[in-house]
Amino acid sequence: MRQDLIDAFSKIVGAEHVLTGKEKLLDYADAATPGSSRIPDAIIEPANTAEVSQVLALANAEKISVFPRGYGSSVYKAGISASGGVILLLKRMNSILEIDTANLAATIEPGVLIADLDREVHKSGLMFPPDPGTLSTATIGGLVSQNATSMRSLKYGSTKHYVMGLEIVLADGRILNTGGKNVKDVAGYDLTKLMTGSEGSLGVFTKIIVKLMPAPETVKCLLATFDSLEKASKTVETILGDKIVPSALELFDNITLRAIGSELPAGLSPDAAAALLIEIDGIQTVVDSNTDKTTAILQSHGAAKILTAQTDEEINALWSARRAILPSLSKLNSAVLIADAIVPRSKTSNMLTAIASIAAKNNTTIAVFGHIGDGILHPAIVYNPADKNELSQAANSINAMSALALTLGGKFSSSYQKDTSGPAEMYAKQAIKLSLDPNNILNPITRIKEG
Template sequence: MIEKKVIRELTAIVGAGNVFTDKADLVTYSYDAAVLAPVAPGVVARPVAPEMLGRIAALCNENGLPLTARGAGTNLSGGTIPEPDGVVVLTNGLNKILEINAADMYARVQPGVVTAKLAAAVAARGLFYPPDPGSQAVSTLGGNVAENAGGLRGLKYGVTRDYVMGLEFYDAPGNLVKTGSRTVKCVTGYNLTGLMVGSEGTLGVISEIILKLIPPPADRRAMIAVFNRMDDASRAVSAIIADRVVPATLEFMDNFTIRAVEAYSHAGLPEDAAALLLIEVDGHPAQVAEDAEKVEAICRKHGAAGIRVAADDAERDRVWEARRSALSALAKLRPTLVLEDATVPRSRIPDMVRELEAIAKKHDLSIGTFGHAGDGNLHPTILTDKRDAKEWRRVERAISDIFDAALSMGGTLSGEHGIGTAKSGFMERETGPGALVFSRRLKSAVDPKNILNPSKIIGRAEASLDFKSGDLKSGDFKSGDLKSGEPESGKPESGAAGAGV
């Protein structure tokens, strides 16, 4: 229970209509899009002015209350699931686009602005904000920055990190911190902007973001290439990039996904194809023509059975409609969908795809794989029913195997969904103990009472952790046996991420 005094003070900060304490409201902030057990907070506050964020942080810090910032709650790794009796701070009341500056090509926004709304507003001014996470229709920019969200255009245009020029945020005691600038160049002080991007709300609460904008491409062309052998498709991906062509999007769908999409949307996809590549090149019209030709030739050279180039916008839309419906189509097959985002260097895609097939067979699971082949960020999608405890244990083992496979190829646990609580137990497998200890020291220095989204990314530190020696002993974490690398919790609903590419 949160003390009445704290509720009163919260109410004084944000106003009576913006504090929720009814159980039936708290339950609706107990989850995000990850397949994890829900945890209801003690109170929810919805600030409507940025300075309220600082006052709330200070209040939480004084009272030792865990604070979890929440945008749209589309997180796929449990990053927005609060602590029991914690405080959820909604950012969707801070949803103003403060400035779109065409001369200096940046936008200044509040954290609760919806990604797609900014993209549309920017496009109306003849500019381009490229990051396009799958949840962009609802996701907030504050959430995108906190998670370093990716999207379909990562290969050519990069991810959210590449567009954050500066930030304002409130630290745990409630001080306003300004970092970065509206200028292209800025080396004033530590790169706190870089530190905040992807910090999942553990280091501060973002109150304002300066985002880089770029000119939109003048032309673009989309195509679908059909392959009868998975390896051919994978090699075509590597060959396209090796030939110095960087498509704006280079997406991949395996046979399982193709069949699901076709059954769902009857888009006319070849159901017997082993793999599809969905490719779009963009830029100057002359370059688009040249790149498109190159891509087509490479696909044919690597055994493409057919290539369809979109003749107009309507055909282009159909190409991307097929890709966009992949998740929906898979989601309709079984009650629970576990969406992973382990990522490998793109040259290892053929190996990773083979490995995923072996893992599906080994654990007797249905895994559909699609995703951003161009940047090595595949989305193996496990179809299951979380109510089936036996099958769920196989799912957890398969996830662990997927992580091991990605790491053995020099890849990473998470390309774009974040660590949250779902993968915090696996962190050390990738980074070794050094990064964890360093991160924990950093966290304890700037947030000594550990109020900012505790337990996310770096697990749950025990007070006894010996920071001075820097030794990471097993048993130092509640998350338990880091050596064995098991996820934090053995509960049936733990371990994996949910939907929403």
């Protein structure tokens, strides 16, 4: 990058907050996305909205690509450069500005870790429901950019249901405020919704107003194993059909269980074909009755082993098995390519069977886990991207799974595959992108350009 530009950026954020030099840049060449390492030209760490605004104005004038990044824990190619340019590191903007208990809202900066927000709001008996698998390294900015779903989406919905308002710096440096703490806070276009999930391609969030919920009185957890995937998915259908809405309903397949291995709670066999993790929260009597009903359903559907967790410690033990999935899988080979396969709940059983045959046909290892209660499955291909053969088998599997999900009335996405939007959808997306970011500097997303 030209020295005069580095000087200009340094003037905005302070020289110590502009990182250049190969070794510093190499530090930011990776995020938790396999095979996508790319070295940026500089790292810029702004401290506030005004600095973000000035950085973007300059980048826009000079047509420099900008890649917003938090802690770099994304598995979806976020936070890494696609083509040189600068990484806009938002870690310094990490203040919880306000927790408004009267309006059940918090105003926070994008670099706040979900775990830290959780801890703070819990002091007031509140919770922030979106709970990604990586809560100790995921930032709120990343969560909103990806409109992340979470373990608790079944009952509480995804991130978009908790974003009330945003302060966003647009590509040219203009500062836009959307929404607010009022429940109805929009007339006309709902820009908050548009920006949520925009993957850093329409603007950079500098403040986020999120909705909080009262923390549940009681939580109980069940973990049950099965000797077939079919039994597990039928169990899920029956639980939801009986009008029980657990706060989480997670699936583990056999490959996943074996990968977790020693991290599994005592008494559970990694040889089971499938396992379900079920969390029920709410008022004590409701939780007790729903737990009993669920246990009866698990038994009648042939669960091999059922563990019940009640204390914080027991519950954490079950959840830590869930949180260990992705890292454990990554130990099996050099990389894990994780995808979202979303199908109507009634079709999860078909999807699971078909994924197994796709894996066999392409000679790939595909572990499946995910929020089965929502019909969200995460097929995870464990492979070595450096091996040409394995790479092409992985690609074939992705394409086959994607086609399958569409046939079943669902959606599919992965960091590997191109956008499957139809022509009209693509037109609308491009029009929005180009009108807000005409120079295509913000997280220039290849799939929109390619569309």
